[in-house]
Amino acid sequence: MNHRWARFMVLVMALCLTVFVMGPAAIAQSQTQQGKYVIVTDGSNIDGNRFIEAVQNGLEAFAQHKGLGKDAYGMYLSDGPGSGQKESKIKQAIEDGATVIILVGYLWFKEDVKIVAKYPNVRFLSFEWTAKSYPDNMINLTFAEEISGFMAGYAVVMDGYRQLGFLGGDKKNASVIRYGYGFVQGANEAATRLNTPVAMKYWYCGSYSPSAEIQARMETWYAKGTEIVFSCGGSIIESCIQAAQNNNAKVVGVDQDQSSLSDTIVTSACKLFDQAVIYMLNLYNAEIQCWPSYLTGSSICLSLAEGTVGLPTDDASWRFASFTLDDYAQIKIDIANGTTTVSDSVKGRPKVKMLKVSYE
Structure with missing residues (x-):
């Protein structure tokens, strides 16, 4: 028997022994690992x-x-x-x-x-x-909504919008507040960099369902010059979209990429679940x-840092006229390295410089 054949027979026997020793249960256990x-x-x-x-x-x-x-x-x-x-x-x-x-x-x-x-x-x-x-066997996840809100506010101002609105659901919901205050901070940061005054209307409607009252308020905003509204409160976006369509205006979505809901949606402040x-x-x-x-x-x-907040970047979702993916990448770098700071506080309204906010 030559050496190669001997080594082959040893290998076969070893494999057979392994299967015999492990047995079906052990193999199944290794799979469940x-x-x-x-x-x-x-x-x-x-x-x-x-x-x-x-x-x-x-x-x-x-x-x-x-x-x-x-x-x-x-x-x-x-x-x-x-x-x-x-x-x-x-x-x-x-x-x-x-x-x-x-x-x-x-x-x-x-x-x-x-x-x-x-x-x-x-x-x-x-x-x-x-x-x-x-x-001890559980982990609960939350998201830095203020970062997504900031990105949306920064992007729309950099894209040329000067009359903004924020429509929030429950004024006691911390996530809604962080989105809104982030939006304020982002718009202010862009306005400051551009040295251009920007205005924003800000209102909590107290609901997460569409209504005639919400649509009427949005109709009034748009009719008086508001160009784009960040709708942050579930299906109230339906009222906002209808008002935007009636006034040739725009909307920012929330939580998920909502671009498929309407052509009026320029971007969405997302949690990337x-x-x-x-x-x-x-x-x-x-x-x-x-x-x-x-x-x-x-x-x-x-x-x-975990890549779980921000704006959708697919071609179909990116509806800015002049704000580019490179611009977006740069502001993310600025936040990551601390050049630009975003507060997550829900106590006290954000301080602004070039942004005038009208809280209603």
Whole structure:
């Protein structure tokens, strides 16, 4: 027997022995070390829900990049927003082998942390909860909305708009306030750099639903010279869009790229939920089934460094006349290196220099 044949036979025997020693259970265990990642919704309607769609896109992109099989990720739709209905789907996901559960939707409530705490061996990721504390097996994500708002305000002024408006939903909602105050700061920064006065009307309508009252107020703004309004409050953008269409004016969308809603939308101040999912799952250690300990049991804010806030840059979404992608890249650099600062405070109105804000 020659040496090559001997080495070949040794290799074959070693492989056979490995399979025999490991057995089917051990092989299956090694496969599960990659983890199983699932989404559990809050019981709301998922049709047209861009939040859920973005999270799903992020999970799928992560899975494809990691080469995970279809059985390694998925989504469970809760039958309703009740705690029992949501926990039922969580239990089902865990029974099916879920190691990481992403809780998606705005009908999860701070009391639902009690559900999460029941399953300490499973890791949970949530978005924008307001609990006072979080179990050690959970990470809650928030976003630096002021950065996205700043980008939108800066961009529209640099693009030539001089009469702006901000339409907010609930004046007590910290996210809405950060968006609005960021918009003010961005517009002021651009006006200061251009040494050009800019004006802004600012109003919280107290609602997240479209109404005749909101549209009438926007009609008045546009008729009196407002050129573009940042609509920040869910579906109230429908009232804003209708008023803009009636007055040949423009709108800034919020949270997701809303350019598909209307040609009046110039840009959107975005939270990039898909990128947030990818970022967090890349931090997850599937072998030991945990995130870094300094992140767990807490709420963390994702910002420019994580690539999770900003403006949409696809060709179809970029509707500026003169503000370029290079201009956008530069202001991001200025913020990242501290040349330009953006406050996240929701206490006290932002100080302005070249911007006149009329709070209504």
